[in-house]
Amino acid sequence: xxxxxxxxxxxxxxxxxxxxxxxxxxxxxxxxxxxxxxxxxxxxxxxxxxxxxxxxxxxxxxxxxxxxxxxxxxxxxxxxxxxxxxxxxxxxxxxxxxxxxxxxxxxxxxxxxxxxxxxxxxxxxxxxxxxxxxxxxxxxxxxxxxxxxxxxxxxxxxxxxxxxxxxxxxxxxxxxxxxxxxxxxxxxxxxxxxxxxxxxxxxxxxxxxxxxxxxxxxxxxxxxxxxxxxxxxxxxxxxxxxxxxxxxxxxxxxxxxxxxxxxxxxxxxxxxxxxxxxxxxxxxxxxxxxxxxxxxxxxxxxxxxxxxxxxxxxxxxxxxxxxxxxxxxxxxxxxxxxxxxxxxxxxxxxxxxxxxxxxxxxxxxxxxxxxxxxxxxxxxxx
Amino acid sequence: xxxxxxxxxxxxxxxxxxxxxxxxxxxxxxxxxxxxxxxxxxxxxxxxxxxxxxxxxxxxxxxxxxxxxxxxxxxxxxxxxxxxxxxxxxxxxxxxxxxxxxxxxxxxxxxxxxxxxxxxxxxxxxxxxxxxxxxxxxxxxxxxxxxxxxxxxxxxxxxxxxxxxxxxxxxxxxxxxxxxxxxxxxxxxxxxxxxxxxxxxxxxxxxxxxxxxxxxxxxxxxxxxxxxxxxxxxxxxxxxxxxxxxxxxxxxxxxxxxxxxxxxxxxxxxxxxxxxxxxxxxxxxxxxxxxxxxxxxxxxxxxxxxxxxxxxxxxxxxxxxxxxxxxxxxxxxxxxxxxxxxxxxxxxxxxxxx
Numbered sequence: 070x071x072x073x074x075x076x077x078x079x080x081x082x083x084x085x086x087x088x089x090x091x092x093x094x095x096x097x098x099x100x101x102x103x104x105x106x107x108x109x110x111x112x113x114x115x116x117x118x119x120x121x122x123x124x125x126x127x128x129x130x131x132x133x134x135x136x137x138x139x140x141x142x143x144x145x146x147x148x149x150x151x152x153x154x155x156x157x158x159x160x161x162x163x164x165x166x167x168x169x170x171x172x173x174x175x176x177x178x179x180x181x182x183x184x185x186x187x188x189x190x191x192x193x194x195x196x197x198x199x200x201x202x203x204x205x206x207x208x209x210x211x212x213x214x215x216x217x218x219x220x221x222x223x224x225x226x227x228x229x230x231x232x233x234x235x236x237x238x239x240x241x242x243x244x245x246x247x248x249x250x251x252x253x254x255x256x257x258x259x260x261x262x263x264x265x266x267x268x269x270x271x272x273x274x275x276x277x278x279x280x281x282x283x284x285x286x287x288x289x290x291x292x293x294x295x296x297x298x299x300x301x302x303x304x305x306x307x308x309x310x311x312x313x314x315x316x317x318x319x320x321x322x323x324x325x326x327x328x329x330x331x332x333x334x335x336x337x338x339x340x341x342x343x344x345x346x347x348x349x350x351x352x353x354x355x356x357x358x359x360x361x362x363x364x365x366x367x368x369x370x371x372x373x374x375x376x377x378x379x380x381x382x383x384x385x386x387x388x389x390x391x392x393x394x395x396x397x398x399x400x401x402x403x404x405x406x407x408x409x410x411x412x413x414x415x416x417x418x419x420x421x422x423x424x425x426x427x428x429x430x431x432x433x434x435x436x437x438x439x440x441x442x443x444x445x446x447x448x449x450x451x
Numbered sequence: 452x453x454x455x456x457x458x459x460x461x462x463x464x465x466x467x468x469x470x471x472x473x474x475x476x477x478x479x480x481x482x483x484x485x486x487x488x489x490x491x492x493x494x495x496x497x498x499x500x501x502x503x504x505x506x507x508x509x510x511x512x513x514x515x516x517x518x519x520x521x522x523x524x525x526x527x528x529x530x531x532x533x534x535x536x537x538x539x540x541x542x543x544x545x546x547x548x549x550x551x552x553x554x555x556x557x558x559x560x561x562x563x564x565x566x567x568x569x570x571x572x573x574x575x576x577x578x579x580x581x582x583x584x585x586x587x588x589x590x591x592x593x594x595x596x597x598x599x600x601x602x603x604x605x606x607x608x609x610x611x612x613x614x615x616x617x618x619x620x621x622x623x624x625x626x627x628x629x630x631x632x633x634x635x636x637x638x639x640x641x642x643x644x645x646x647x648x649x650x651x652x653x654x655x656x657x658x659x660x661x662x663x664x665x666x667x668x669x670x671x672x673x674x675x676x677x678x679x680x681x682x683x684x685x686x687x688x689x690x691x692x693x694x695x696x697x698x699x700x701x702x703x704x705x706x707x708x709x710x711x712x713x714x715x716x717x718x719x720x721x722x723x724x725x726x727x728x729x730x731x732x733x734x735x736x737x738x739x740x741x742x743x744x745x746x747x748x749x750x751x752x753x754x755x756x757x758x759x760x761x762x763x764x765x766x767x768x769x770x771x772x773x774x775x776x777x778x779x780x781x782x783x784x785x786x787x788x789x790x791x792x793x794x795x796x797x798x799x800x801x802x803x804x805x
Binding site: 329344345347348349351352353355356357359360362363377380383384436438439440442443444446447448449450451 | 682685686693694696697699701702703705706707709710713714715716717718720721741744745790793794796797800802
């Protein structure tokens with residue numbers, strides 16, 4: 070990128086983004102009704118990679134755009150307005166920032182360019198059948214064997230594992246230690262022998278997440294991030310990145326746009342109770358944006374996120390659900406349709422309502438987020 | 452804003468907070484607050500004088516006019532600190548008046564010699580500053596209500612049809628009816644009948660905006676402090692052999708209150724920064740309305756929950772949570788209720804596809 074985007078005014082910046090999208094975004098990928106798989110979105114990923122627009126939040130020296138918080142938010146809003154699909158972004162949102170902070174120089178040199186080039190598509194191996202909310206209770210084991218770990222166990226709810234060629238993994242390396250103290254963080258190629266992926270069909274009737282099985286999978290010890298048995302610290306930090314991502318106003322902004330379109334179609338603006346409800350949702354979104362920006366700035370300054378980032382996840386996901394609740398309330402019988410109304414992808418209240426369900430469950434349920442806030446932010450007793 | 456300007460603002464915000472805490476320690480002097488409640492005039496003229504020596508009513512006033520020419524961020528930081536300390540001195544209305552005065556009148560207000568308060572409102576739940584009051588030929592006739600701390604005012608700035616005027620407290624034809632407010636202060640209802648006045652050049656409508664935003668910031672201080680008190684209580688009060696803050700139902704409620712405080716802070720700071728960066732017109736109105744709507748609702752929620760989470764003791768006048776609730780009850784609807792500001796936001800903030 071030759072232009073210093075941070076130096077533009079916000080209005081100028083938005084014009085640049087709009088032009089970029091008009092010139093580059095594939096028309097047939099606008100407003101997809103469900104999350105796209107890699108086979109469909111890789112064209113767009115590679116376009117972003119080629120033009121240098123893939124990693125807005127990464128520092129410039131690592132190949133990112135180094136955009137300020139305000140610019141990142143404006144960029145997201147413009148992408149949203151254009152109906153841009155989400156890519157397979159675990160590498161961009163999570164692995165990159167993680168390695169920039171915790172990785173070795175060798176790990177950064179090897180992995181970051183491959184994320185930027187779209188060679189490595191990442192997925193996240195955290196949850197297990199017996200370790201959901203109680204993530205630190207995970208049992209997938211890694212046993213030392215010379216310069217390798219041998220991994221056995223099972224992960225679940227692994228988003229787009231069926232697209233990924235790398236997985237970042239929490240494993241138990243010291244079964245005798247207290248639960249949080251025997252965990253390590255590994256980077257594993259998905260084509261390693263012994264890995265099996267099985268998709269799960271969710272309420273959207275979509276194979277967005279998977280189970281991943283590990284049967285004597287050999288992983289080089291050089292693929293450990295941070296110290297052995299200190300993976301929980303790394304993971305907790307990554308959860309911070311995840312929460313700032315899950316707390317991004319993007320989903321709610323998207324949903325509010327759809328609510329607006331639906332209200333136009335249903336003639337809901339004549340109802341004063343609806344317009345007041347709509348304004349309250351708008352205000353909540355604007356306040357979320359302001360709060361989100363303060364956390365984005367913390368990341369941009371290279372400082373560690375505190376546990377208070379859990380607030381963002383709670384606010385965003387519950388706002389998302391409140392917006393889709395309002396859609397269902399004004400949609401009438403259309404609320405029961407399986408497909409978008411009138412063949413219009415922008416009018417799909419039932420689809421968005423279903424999509425909003427897991428947001429308060431994944432990434433640490435909102436009950437867990439509130440536990441974290443009360444114990445680690447407010448200091449309330451256990 | 453450049454990084455250097457931003458650092459300067461951060462530094463002056465810190466200085467303001469420090470000096471405010473010296474006069475109105477957050478939650479540290481409720482004896483003073485209690486002693487002033489329900490007494491005439493509802494605040495301490497001596498403390499008001501000190502606030503004037505600190506230059507607070509002139510914070511937003513140009514240096515050439517005797518002010519400090521600071522920004523909304525500093526003003527909001529000050530108001531928040533005063534809210535945390537429940538300071539009853541009428542800084543926000545007096546600062547509003549300062550924006551409407553000039554020359555000797557302004558100098559007397561800033562020096563603390565002459566307390567001037569704005570009288571603009573004629574109906575509940577309205578931001579209309581004109582109403583039925585008529586200002587013509589050096590006389591005012593009409594009726595203004597909800598003038599906070601009117602009991603202590605030496606003069607009033609009055610808006611109406613025909614402009615803006617300054618009226619002395621003892622002017623013939625002016626009668627003042629005082630009603631006590633829940634926080635221990637008072638509202639004045641001012642009736643003018645051919646009351647002599649001097650004309651002023653200021654803009655009452657514009658002066659309302661900093662007052663509304665500073666009230667949001669004051670409410671932020673109120674809720675922040677009420678929440679802190681409540682957290683302390685959750686950690687120390689024992690029932691069933693455990694601190695009540697160990698119960699998950701109460702922990703989650705506390706987490707939700709924390710979220711409301713954080714959203715209010717984000718809204719207030721974002722509005723102040725926007726105005727300091729030059730936002731005007733509909734953009735500024737929308738920013739102020741967003742901050743005030745959230746602050747009003749959140750302050751009521753947090754202070755109500757402060758009573759509930761304190762249990763029986765929270766319902767006694769002896770315990771402090773009630774002081775914060777009563778302050779929120781008075782200020783939440785002042786300079787526009789949450790519902791009014793939501794509607795004003797909708798009218799002024801361009802929607803995505805507009």
